[in-house]
Structures are given as structure tokens and as C-alpha cells.
Amino acid sequence: MASQVTAELAWRCFHCDEVFTSEHEARKHFGRAEDQTCACLIKGSEHGLVEALRRAEQDAADAWAALHNESTDFAKAYFAQAARHREQLRTIEQVGYDRGIADAKAHPETLGLAPKGSS
Numbered sequence: 001m002a003s004q005v006t007a008e009l010a011w012r013c014f015h016c017d018e019v020f021t022s023e024h025e026a027r028k029h030f031g032r033a034e035d036q037t038c039a040c041l042i043k044g045s046e047h048g049l050v051e052a053l054r055r056a057e058q059d060a061a062d063a064w065a066a067l068h069n070e071s072t073d074f075a076k077a078y079f080a081q082a083a084r085h086r087e088q089l090r091t092i093e094q095v096g097y098d099r100g101i102a103d104a105k106a107h108p109e110t111l112g113l114a115p116k117g118s119s
Contacts, residue, residue: 009021011026011029013029013030013038013040015038015040015041018040027054028051029050032054032057032058032061033061036057
């Protein structure tokens with residue numbers, strides 16, 4: 001039964017007509033994504049160079065995923081700083097608002113807020 005399942009899993013390259021029966025070997029030849037170039041089309045492709053290329057492609061994909069997940073140290077530091085900055089802006093705005101209210105209470109006549117009949 002297991003041999004039947006293994007026999008069904010095969011990948012054939014229509015460029016070089018090579019058949020791959022293990023997922024690892026197929027990924028090395030085809031790459032991890034559909035937009036990657038097959039190893040048989042890479043000029044001068046040697047086994048070690050193709051493996052290095054595939055590792056580099058995977059590392060690049062992992063780096064993009066980490067960026068999009070905002071899980072890198074840089075992203076964490078950036079968002080922490082942005083949060084501190086937003087909090088400081090809110091604090092400064094509140095201080096300015098409180099100062100404006102205090103000035104209005106202390107000098108309502110300069111703002112046209114004097115009670116009617118006091119003139």
C-alpha cells in the first residue's frame with residue numbers, strides 16, 4: 001500500500017523530462033514557488049549551486065514573511081517607538097488643552113466669554 005502511494009507521487013519537468021519521486025529533490029529542481037526557474041534552465045547549474053540558490057530563495061522568503069508578520073527586532077522596536085510617540089503627542093495635546101481652559105477661566109473677558117450684564 002505504501003509503495004502505491006509513493007509511486008503516485010512523482011514530479012516531471014517538461015523542460016528536461018526528468019522525473020522526481022521525492023518532494024525534496026523536486027523542490028531542489030523546481031524551487032519552492034511557481035515563479036522560480038527550474039534547475040535545468042539555470043546555465044551551468046551544478047548540484048551544490050542549485051542547493052545554495054534554493055536556500056537563498058527560502059531565506060529571502062522567510063525574511064519577507066518576518067517583515068510582513070512584524071516579528072523582526074526592527075519591527076518590534078519601530079512599533080514600540082511609534083506607540084511611545086503617539087502617547088507623548090496625546091500628553092502634550094492634553095497639556096495644551098488644559099492650559100487653554102485655565103486661561104479661558106482666568107480671563108473670560110478677553111475671549112468674549114464675560115457674563116452678560118457685567119458691562
